[in-house]
Amino acid sequence: MKKINLFISATIAATIVTAPIQTEAATKKFSDVSPKNDYYDIITEMTAKEVITGYPDGTFKPNELMTRKHAAALISRAFPTLPVYYKGISLTDVSKDNPYYKDIRRVLEADIIQHVDNFDFRPNDIITRGEMARALALAYNLTSNDKKSPLTDVSPQLASYVDALYANNITTGFEDKTFREDKGLTRVHFTVFMYRAADAIETSEAITFADSSKFSSMQEADFQYPAKYKNATEATTASKNSAEKLFAKDKSYETASVMLQNAKEYNAFIELAQKSFNKTAQQLDEILYQVYYTGIAENLETQDNQQWVLWYDYNENKLIRAFVKE
Secondary structure, X not given: OEEEEEEEOOOOOOOOOOOXXXXXXXXXXXXXXXXXXXXHHHHHHHHHOOOOOOOOOOOOOOOOEOEHHHHHHHHHHHOOOOOOOOOOOOOOOOOOOOOOHHHHHHHHXXXXXXXXXXXXXXXXXXXXXXXXXXXXXXXXXXOOOOOOOOOOOOOHHHHHHHHHHHHOOOOOOOOOOOOOOOOEOEHHHHHHHHHHHHHHHHOOOOOEHHHHOHHHHXXXXXXXXXXXXXXXXXXXHXXXXXHHHHOOOOOOOOOOEEEEOOHHHHHHHHHHHHHHHOOOHHHHHHHHHHHHHHXXXXXXXXXXXXXXXXXXXXXXXXXXXEEEEO
Protein backbone atom coordinates (compact mmCIF):
# COMPACT_ATOMS: atom_id res chain seq x y z
CA MET A 1 0.00 0.00 0.00
CA LYS A 2 1.25 3.48 -0.83
CA LYS A 3 0.27 6.58 1.10
CA ILE A 4 -0.60 10.02 -0.10
CA ASN A 5 -1.08 12.92 2.27
CA LEU A 6 -3.59 15.41 1.01
CA PHE A 7 -3.88 18.93 2.44
CA ILE A 8 -6.86 21.02 1.49
CA SER A 9 -7.19 24.62 2.58
CA ALA A 10 -8.56 28.03 2.80
CA THR A 11 -10.37 30.03 0.17
CA ILE A 12 -10.91 27.17 -2.22
CA ALA A 13 -13.85 26.64 -4.52
CA ALA A 14 -14.91 23.77 -6.73
CA THR A 15 -16.08 24.66 -10.18
CA ILE A 16 -17.17 22.93 -13.34
CA VAL A 17 -15.52 24.76 -16.19
CA THR A 18 -18.17 26.22 -18.41
CA ALA A 19 -17.76 27.89 -21.74
CA PRO A 20 -19.57 30.94 -23.01
CA ILE A 21 -21.79 30.58 -26.00
CA GLN A 22 -19.82 30.44 -29.22
CA THR A 23 -18.90 33.26 -31.56
CA GLU A 24 -21.57 34.99 -33.54
CA ALA A 25 -22.40 34.20 -37.12
CA ALA A 26 -24.67 35.81 -39.67
CA THR A 27 -28.15 36.04 -38.22
CA LYS A 28 -30.71 33.65 -39.66
CA LYS A 29 -34.34 34.74 -39.85
CA PHE A 30 -37.20 32.36 -39.11
CA SER A 31 -40.41 32.67 -41.05
CA ASP A 32 -42.54 32.03 -37.95
CA VAL A 33 -40.76 34.43 -35.57
CA SER A 34 -41.96 37.98 -36.08
CA PRO A 35 -40.13 41.04 -34.79
CA LYS A 36 -43.27 41.56 -32.73
CA ASN A 37 -42.58 38.34 -30.81
CA ASP A 38 -41.72 39.14 -27.18
CA TYR A 39 -38.62 37.00 -27.44
CA TYR A 40 -37.55 38.02 -30.95
CA ASP A 41 -34.26 39.61 -29.82
CA ILE A 42 -33.32 36.59 -27.69
CA ILE A 43 -34.10 34.15 -30.50
CA THR A 44 -32.12 36.32 -32.93
CA GLU A 45 -29.11 36.44 -30.62
CA MET A 46 -29.17 32.73 -29.84
CA THR A 47 -29.42 32.05 -33.57
CA ALA A 48 -26.48 34.34 -34.33
CA LYS A 49 -24.45 32.43 -31.77
CA GLU A 50 -25.43 29.16 -33.49
CA VAL A 51 -27.07 27.70 -30.41
CA ILE A 52 -30.40 27.36 -32.21
CA THR A 53 -30.65 26.52 -35.91
CA GLY A 54 -34.33 25.86 -36.49
CA TYR A 55 -35.86 23.46 -39.00
CA PRO A 56 -34.88 22.89 -42.65
CA ASP A 57 -38.07 24.65 -43.80
CA GLY A 58 -36.87 27.90 -42.22
CA THR A 59 -39.12 27.77 -39.16
CA PHE A 60 -38.28 27.75 -35.47
CA LYS A 61 -41.66 26.53 -34.19
CA PRO A 62 -41.33 28.49 -30.97
CA ASN A 63 -44.57 27.24 -29.44
CA GLU A 64 -43.91 23.54 -29.92
CA LEU A 65 -42.86 21.63 -26.82
CA MET A 66 -39.11 21.06 -26.50
CA THR A 67 -37.96 17.48 -27.02
CA ARG A 68 -35.12 15.81 -25.16
CA LYS A 69 -33.01 15.49 -28.31
CA HIS A 70 -33.37 19.18 -29.14
CA ALA A 71 -32.55 20.18 -25.56
CA ALA A 72 -29.41 18.04 -25.79
CA ALA A 73 -28.48 19.72 -29.06
CA LEU A 74 -28.85 23.25 -27.71
CA ILE A 75 -26.78 22.55 -24.61
CA SER A 76 -24.14 20.71 -26.63
CA ARG A 77 -23.80 23.63 -29.06
CA ALA A 78 -23.57 26.15 -26.23
CA PHE A 79 -20.71 24.27 -24.55
CA PRO A 80 -17.83 23.28 -26.86
CA THR A 81 -16.22 21.64 -23.82
CA LEU A 82 -18.16 19.46 -21.38
CA PRO A 83 -16.79 17.26 -18.58
CA VAL A 84 -16.94 13.49 -19.07
CA TYR A 85 -18.13 11.66 -15.96
CA TYR A 86 -19.53 8.55 -17.63
CA LYS A 87 -17.31 7.67 -20.56
CA GLY A 88 -18.67 4.97 -22.83
CA ILE A 89 -22.19 5.31 -21.49
CA SER A 90 -24.74 3.03 -23.19
CA LEU A 91 -27.48 4.22 -25.53
CA THR A 92 -30.05 1.63 -26.54
CA ASP A 93 -32.52 3.74 -28.48
CA VAL A 94 -30.29 6.24 -30.30
CA SER A 95 -28.17 4.86 -33.12
CA LYS A 96 -24.92 6.37 -34.33
CA ASP A 97 -26.73 7.38 -37.51
CA ASN A 98 -29.07 9.62 -35.55
CA PRO A 99 -28.19 13.27 -36.29
CA TYR A 100 -28.42 14.00 -32.56
CA TYR A 101 -26.30 11.05 -31.44
CA LYS A 102 -23.15 13.03 -30.57
CA ASP A 103 -25.07 15.76 -28.77
CA ILE A 104 -27.04 13.25 -26.74
CA ARG A 105 -23.94 11.28 -25.84
CA ARG A 106 -22.12 14.42 -24.73
CA VAL A 107 -24.85 15.54 -22.34
CA LEU A 108 -25.24 12.01 -20.98
CA GLU A 109 -21.51 11.65 -20.35
CA ALA A 110 -21.55 15.03 -18.58
CA ASP A 111 -24.61 13.94 -16.53
CA ILE A 112 -26.50 17.05 -17.65
CA ILE A 113 -29.45 15.08 -19.01
CA GLN A 114 -30.01 11.54 -17.78
CA HIS A 115 -31.44 8.35 -19.22
CA VAL A 116 -35.17 7.94 -18.78
CA ASP A 117 -35.32 4.19 -18.18
CA ASN A 118 -32.39 1.79 -18.08
CA PHE A 119 -30.35 2.99 -21.07
CA ASP A 120 -33.20 4.49 -23.08
CA PHE A 121 -32.85 8.21 -23.76
CA ARG A 122 -36.19 8.61 -25.50
CA PRO A 123 -35.01 11.44 -27.74
CA ASN A 124 -38.46 12.33 -29.03
CA ASP A 125 -40.07 12.61 -25.60
CA ILE A 126 -40.85 16.06 -24.24
CA ILE A 127 -38.29 17.34 -21.75
CA THR A 128 -39.99 18.34 -18.50
CA ARG A 129 -39.49 21.58 -16.64
CA GLY A 130 -37.84 19.62 -13.85
CA GLU A 131 -35.37 18.03 -16.26
CA MET A 132 -34.73 21.46 -17.73
CA ALA A 133 -33.98 22.91 -14.27
CA ARG A 134 -31.49 20.16 -13.50
CA ALA A 135 -29.83 20.40 -16.91
CA LEU A 136 -29.33 24.16 -16.86
CA ALA A 137 -28.25 24.31 -13.21
CA LEU A 138 -25.55 21.72 -13.92
CA ALA A 139 -24.55 23.00 -17.36
CA TYR A 140 -24.11 26.58 -16.15
CA ASN A 141 -22.82 25.55 -12.73
CA LEU A 142 -25.52 27.48 -10.85
CA THR A 143 -26.45 27.28 -7.20
CA SER A 144 -28.92 29.02 -4.93
CA ASN A 145 -26.32 29.61 -2.23
CA ASP A 146 -28.77 27.97 0.19
CA LYS A 147 -31.59 30.35 -0.76
CA LYS A 148 -34.95 28.64 -1.17
CA SER A 149 -37.50 29.50 -3.80
CA PRO A 150 -41.11 30.16 -2.72
CA LEU A 151 -42.39 27.64 -5.25
CA THR A 152 -44.64 25.15 -3.50
CA ASP A 153 -44.74 22.04 -5.68
CA VAL A 154 -41.08 21.15 -6.21
CA SER A 155 -39.96 17.63 -5.27
CA PRO A 156 -36.97 17.20 -2.91
CA GLN A 157 -34.78 15.65 -5.62
CA LEU A 158 -35.19 18.69 -7.87
CA ALA A 159 -35.39 21.42 -5.23
CA SER A 160 -31.72 22.45 -5.38
CA TYR A 161 -31.85 22.88 -9.16
CA VAL A 162 -35.08 24.86 -9.15
CA ASP A 163 -33.77 26.98 -6.26
CA ALA A 164 -30.65 27.70 -8.32
CA LEU A 165 -32.67 28.90 -11.30
CA TYR A 166 -34.91 30.99 -9.09
CA ALA A 167 -31.99 32.56 -7.20
CA ASN A 168 -30.35 33.53 -10.48
CA ASN A 169 -33.53 35.10 -11.92
CA ILE A 170 -33.80 32.48 -14.65
CA THR A 171 -37.31 31.40 -13.68
CA THR A 172 -39.96 32.82 -11.40
CA GLY A 173 -42.45 29.99 -11.70
CA PHE A 174 -46.13 30.59 -12.28
CA GLU A 175 -48.33 33.21 -10.66
CA ASP A 176 -49.78 30.65 -8.25
CA LYS A 177 -46.25 29.97 -6.92
CA THR A 178 -45.97 26.59 -8.62
CA PHE A 179 -43.18 25.33 -10.87
CA ARG A 180 -44.98 22.36 -12.47
CA GLU A 181 -41.85 20.24 -12.81
CA ASP A 182 -43.62 17.38 -14.62
CA LYS A 183 -44.96 19.60 -17.39
CA GLY A 184 -43.20 20.32 -20.65
CA LEU A 185 -42.05 23.72 -21.87
CA THR A 186 -41.97 25.31 -25.30
CA ARG A 187 -38.94 25.66 -27.51
CA VAL A 188 -38.91 29.40 -27.05
CA HIS A 189 -39.08 29.16 -23.25
CA PHE A 190 -36.24 26.65 -23.13
CA THR A 191 -34.21 29.03 -25.31
CA VAL A 192 -35.04 31.97 -23.05
CA PHE A 193 -33.99 30.05 -19.92
CA MET A 194 -30.67 29.19 -21.57
CA TYR A 195 -30.18 32.79 -22.62
CA ARG A 196 -30.80 34.07 -19.10
CA ALA A 197 -28.39 31.53 -17.60
CA ALA A 198 -25.66 32.43 -20.10
CA ASP A 199 -26.26 36.14 -19.62
CA ALA A 200 -25.98 35.84 -15.85
CA ILE A 201 -22.67 33.97 -16.22
CA GLU A 202 -21.23 36.40 -18.75
CA THR A 203 -22.14 39.46 -16.69
CA SER A 204 -20.80 37.82 -13.51
CA GLU A 205 -24.18 38.11 -11.84
CA ALA A 206 -24.78 34.40 -11.45
CA ILE A 207 -24.44 32.57 -8.17
CA THR A 208 -22.19 29.70 -9.18
CA PHE A 209 -20.99 26.70 -7.26
CA ALA A 210 -17.60 28.37 -6.84
CA ASP A 211 -19.29 31.07 -4.77
CA SER A 212 -20.84 28.58 -2.38
CA SER A 213 -18.07 26.05 -1.92
CA LYS A 214 -18.35 24.43 1.48
CA PHE A 215 -14.70 25.34 2.05
CA SER A 216 -15.25 29.07 1.57
CA SER A 217 -15.57 29.60 5.33
CA MET A 218 -12.14 28.17 6.11
CA GLN A 219 -9.44 30.49 7.43
CA GLU A 220 -5.88 31.22 6.33
CA ALA A 221 -4.64 29.53 9.50
CA ASP A 222 -6.03 26.24 8.23
CA PHE A 223 -3.21 25.76 5.77
CA GLN A 224 0.54 25.92 5.44
CA TYR A 225 3.11 24.82 2.92
CA PRO A 226 6.25 22.77 3.69
CA ALA A 227 9.40 24.66 4.65
CA LYS A 228 11.30 23.08 1.77
CA TYR A 229 9.45 25.42 -0.59
CA LYS A 230 10.68 29.00 -0.81
CA ASN A 231 7.25 30.50 -1.29
CA ALA A 232 3.60 29.74 -2.01
CA THR A 233 4.14 29.91 -5.78
CA GLU A 234 6.74 27.15 -5.63
CA ALA A 235 4.46 25.07 -3.41
CA THR A 236 1.57 25.61 -5.81
CA THR A 237 3.60 24.34 -8.75
CA ALA A 238 4.72 21.31 -6.77
CA SER A 239 1.22 20.43 -5.65
CA LYS A 240 -0.19 20.69 -9.16
CA ASN A 241 2.53 18.38 -10.41
CA SER A 242 1.81 16.02 -7.53
CA ALA A 243 -1.90 15.98 -8.33
CA GLU A 244 -1.16 15.08 -11.94
CA LYS A 245 1.09 12.22 -10.82
CA LEU A 246 -1.55 11.13 -8.33
CA PHE A 247 -4.05 10.51 -11.12
CA ALA A 248 -1.57 9.46 -13.80
CA LYS A 249 -2.53 6.35 -15.72
CA ASP A 250 0.85 4.76 -15.00
CA LYS A 251 -0.06 4.94 -11.28
CA SER A 252 3.37 6.26 -10.30
CA TYR A 253 2.28 7.67 -6.96
CA GLU A 254 5.76 8.40 -5.65
CA THR A 255 5.05 11.91 -4.39
CA ALA A 256 4.53 11.89 -0.64
CA SER A 257 1.95 14.63 -0.46
CA VAL A 258 -0.43 16.78 -2.43
CA MET A 259 -1.05 20.21 -0.99
CA LEU A 260 -3.95 22.34 -2.16
CA GLN A 261 -3.80 25.80 -0.65
CA ASN A 262 -5.72 27.97 -3.06
CA ALA A 263 -8.56 27.87 -5.58
CA LYS A 264 -6.27 27.28 -8.56
CA GLU A 265 -4.72 24.17 -7.02
CA TYR A 266 -8.04 22.92 -5.70
CA ASN A 267 -9.78 23.28 -9.05
CA ALA A 268 -6.92 21.46 -10.81
CA PHE A 269 -7.27 18.61 -8.32
CA ILE A 270 -11.06 18.54 -8.61
CA GLU A 271 -10.87 18.42 -12.41
CA LEU A 272 -8.67 15.33 -12.22
CA ALA A 273 -10.71 13.80 -9.41
CA GLN A 274 -13.97 14.13 -11.35
CA LYS A 275 -12.60 12.00 -14.15
CA SER A 276 -11.18 9.43 -11.76
CA PHE A 277 -14.20 9.07 -9.47
CA ASN A 278 -17.06 9.80 -11.89
CA LYS A 279 -18.39 12.49 -9.55
CA THR A 280 -19.22 16.12 -10.13
CA ALA A 281 -17.21 18.95 -8.62
CA GLN A 282 -20.10 19.72 -6.30
CA GLN A 283 -20.31 16.12 -5.10
CA LEU A 284 -16.57 16.00 -4.41
CA ASP A 285 -16.60 19.30 -2.55
CA GLU A 286 -19.47 18.09 -0.40
CA ILE A 287 -17.61 14.87 0.40
CA LEU A 288 -14.43 16.72 1.39
CA TYR A 289 -16.44 19.17 3.47
CA GLN A 290 -18.14 16.37 5.38
CA VAL A 291 -14.85 14.58 5.99
CA TYR A 292 -13.22 17.73 7.32
CA TYR A 293 -16.03 18.88 9.58
CA THR A 294 -17.19 15.50 10.89
CA GLY A 295 -13.94 13.56 11.04
CA ILE A 296 -15.75 10.58 9.52
CA ALA A 297 -13.80 8.70 6.88
CA GLU A 298 -15.18 8.46 3.36
CA ASN A 299 -14.45 5.64 0.93
CA LEU A 300 -14.20 6.38 -2.78
CA GLU A 301 -13.55 3.98 -5.62
CA THR A 302 -11.87 5.06 -8.85
CA GLN A 303 -12.85 3.88 -12.30
CA ASP A 304 -9.98 1.39 -12.23
CA ASN A 305 -11.19 -0.07 -8.90
CA GLN A 306 -8.70 1.64 -6.59
CA GLN A 307 -9.98 2.33 -3.09
CA TRP A 308 -9.41 5.75 -1.59
CA VAL A 309 -10.05 6.45 2.09
CA LEU A 310 -10.30 10.11 3.05
CA TRP A 311 -10.36 11.51 6.59
CA TYR A 312 -9.22 14.40 8.77
CA ASP A 313 -6.11 13.97 10.89
CA TYR A 314 -6.67 16.09 13.99
CA ASN A 315 -3.37 15.11 15.63
CA GLU A 316 -1.27 16.61 12.85
CA ASN A 317 -3.81 19.31 12.03
CA LYS A 318 -3.92 18.21 8.41
CA LEU A 319 -7.27 18.80 6.85
CA ILE A 320 -7.54 15.68 4.76
CA ARG A 321 -5.40 12.64 4.29
CA ALA A 322 -5.86 10.04 1.60
CA PHE A 323 -4.67 6.48 1.35
CA VAL A 324 -4.60 4.71 -1.94
CA LYS A 325 -4.94 0.97 -1.63
CA GLU A 326 -3.68 -0.90 -4.66
